[in-house]
Amino acid sequence: MDTGHQNRGGWITFPFIIASTAALSLAAGGWMYNLMVYLIQEFHIKSIDAALIFNLVNGCTSLIPVVAAIVADSFLGCYAVVWIFSVISVLGIKFLYLISSLHCLRPQPCQELESLCKSPTNLQFTALYTGIILASIGTGGVRSTITTMGADQFVKPKDQQVYFDWYFVATSLVSVIAATAMVYIEDNLSWATGFGLSVAANLFGLLIFLLGTRFYYRPKLDKSPFTDIAHVIVATIRKWNVPSSSKSEEYYCGHDAKMKKMKAEPTKSFRFLNRAALITNGNVDLEGSNADPWTTCTVSQVEELKTLIKIFPIWLSNILLGTAIGVQSSLSILQSLTMDRGITHHFKIPAASVLVFVLISTAISLTIFDRFLMPACKKLFSLTLSPLQRIGTGHILIVISMAISAVVETKRRNAAESGNLLERSMVVPMSVFWLVPQLAITGIGNAFQFPGQINLFYQEFPASLKSMSTALNHLVIAISFFMSSALMDLVRKVTNWLPDNINNGRLQNVYWMLVLIGLINFCYYLVCACLYKYHNVDKVEEKSCHE
Known part of the structure; x- marks a missing residue:
């Protein structure tokens, strides 16, 4: 176990991560759950079109986490990604708050007949989609990384499973509040009040997250893990005509202590990939160091x-x-x-x-x-x-x-x-x-x-x-x-x-x-x-x- 993990992480971080997760989830639910109704009632968009937009927004807020995860795994780490995207989320929801507060940024209310509804202008559509895009990017960027960061605080799989279950309990309960109280406020008081509460919840979640900084365990990033995947694919292609071997000593396991404990011979599944770890003439020096990672990869x-x-x-x-x-x-x-x-x-x-x-x-x-x-x-x-x-x-x-x-x-x-x-x-x-x-x-x-x-x-x-x-x-x-x-x-x-x-x-x-x-x-x-x-x-x- 990493010595840093002994001094940081564990259940002391749980209140900070769960509290910030809950607040950020409340902020996201405050603008997302009622978005379809908002589009229909305030921007006069047809019901099925509003449903399609609603699904696209949900899709985008779930696609952004993949990009955020790549950035977290390869460059910044989960901690930095969480607070950066939390700031972006605040900006997006703040934009939606301004739209709901300023009459010039949304179309006029419908008259008695539905046919008298005025369509939004280009400026109003631009303002709407700008707010939605920023809020979606921020919400999506936090989702996966804060989940992973919470799991990283624990070493035992049992503790990680307990964390995942309570993570879902917390986010579900907060989502209930967002889908009831926040939605009710937007429908019966004002959209500006509801979006304003979402801004406040986002800021509160960001503050709680930063307060726990000194307790978090943050794994060090050595290199991009996706580089290793590229190494294996390229090495396999370059050695496509090289016959496989059943001798463990002909496979490369690296020269550091961790890799030497790996099983010498690769598994038999997807055998064509095993060529990437085969040692051929001139690819590994006498000390066991890999001379060309794009030609010979480790079994790991x-x-x-x-x-x-x-x-x-x-x-x-x-x-x-x-x-x-x-x-x-x-x-x-x-x-x-x-x-x-x-x-x-x-x-x-x-x-x-x-x-x-x-x-x-x-x-x-x-x-x-x-x-x-x-x-x-x-x-x-x-x-x-x-x-x-x-x-x-x-x-x-x-x-x-x-x-x-x-x-x-x-x-x-x-x-x-x-x-x-x-x-x-x-x-x-x-x-x-x-x-x-x-x-x-x-x-x-x-x-x-x-x-x-x-x-x-x-x-x-x-x-x-x-x-x-x-x-x-x-x-x-x-x-x-x-x-x-x-x-x-x-x-x-x-x-x-x-x-x-x-x-x-x-x-x-x-x-x-x-x-x-x-x-x-x-x-x-x-x-x-x-x-x-x-x-x-x-x-x-x-x-x-x-x-």
Whole structure:
């Protein structure tokens, strides 16, 4: 263990990281959760177009973490990336606050007839997208790096798993606040007040994070880990015609103490990559130093690339799962706009707040799973769920949620038809609470799938790529939201399922299509999970390496 890790890190850093994560998540949720409604009501954008923008923004805030992770792993480290992108986030949300405060930066309110709504000017669109872009970059840049930084504070995998679970509990609970209190303030008081609170939360999170600076463990960056990947690929291509060998002494393991403890002979999987570690004439000097890293790599570098390749099919299976969740999220908000959201005569649930049921379900499920269910199963039956089993359970639950969504939407449309509302975008006589079961099951699925996915990637990835391991989870979400936007746009163009007036649409067909896609994807995942073997370096037999 690194001596620096003995003096820094550990549970003393947990309050600072969790508090800053919670505040920054509150700031992000304050402007993101109600964005679709904001675009429809304040910028007069059509509902399906607003849903597409909403998905694109969610995709971008999940794509930026990959770039941030590369910067963190290669150049700046997680600590610097977190505070830099937190500042960018403050600037973006501040921009949105100014837009909501200054009348000249947004179009005039609609008249009684919808046809009298004025479209935003080029200046207003520019201001809007500038704020959204800056806020998205800042929010996305913090997401993966602060997660990785929190996990880096712990040495034991058990502590890391506990951190990941409580990280999701904290972010889920804060997201509940953002999706209820913040959204309610924006809908009933003013958008400026809501965005202003987001600015304050962002500044508070940044301050708390900086206060814990002296306690954080920050791994030293020796070189870019992506350079090693490039070395292996180039060396393999340059030695493509060199025959492989079964003799361990013909493979290069490096000259430092750590590399000499590696297994001498590379594994048999993806044998073509083993050529990169073969020692050929003139590539390694008498002292065992590598003369040309672009020609001869270490066994360790080859095995790290193999680990990434092996886990890629499992990573790929999560994209279609996330696509279904993205479509459900945007359509649920549109459905809620046409349903009875009243709780009392004077209070009704904001449309964007329906997603809070996903967050509540996720937080409760994670708490029960981590504190009660798993300890009980382990004590009574000596049973624990592996990360792959948790991910698979999440797949099943999400498919069930899509099926329930289809049934509920059929009932909602029948209610619209019986009320002669098919040609009008009006509220149907059906409570919004009919959406709760499907959203709650999605939340339970998230409680199984996402922590299992993050834990699997963090556990299996090489130490030099830990930030990228968590960033790839966000990349899944990014691609999923992009695909959900593309899927909805494609369905809108080739079918009549998604008109601007969803009362006259066929949303249930979209959900049944997602059920079919989910079942096919789950079968693919089962094949990948059965073929995957965990990479546990602690069980690798240590042998002397060639010098």
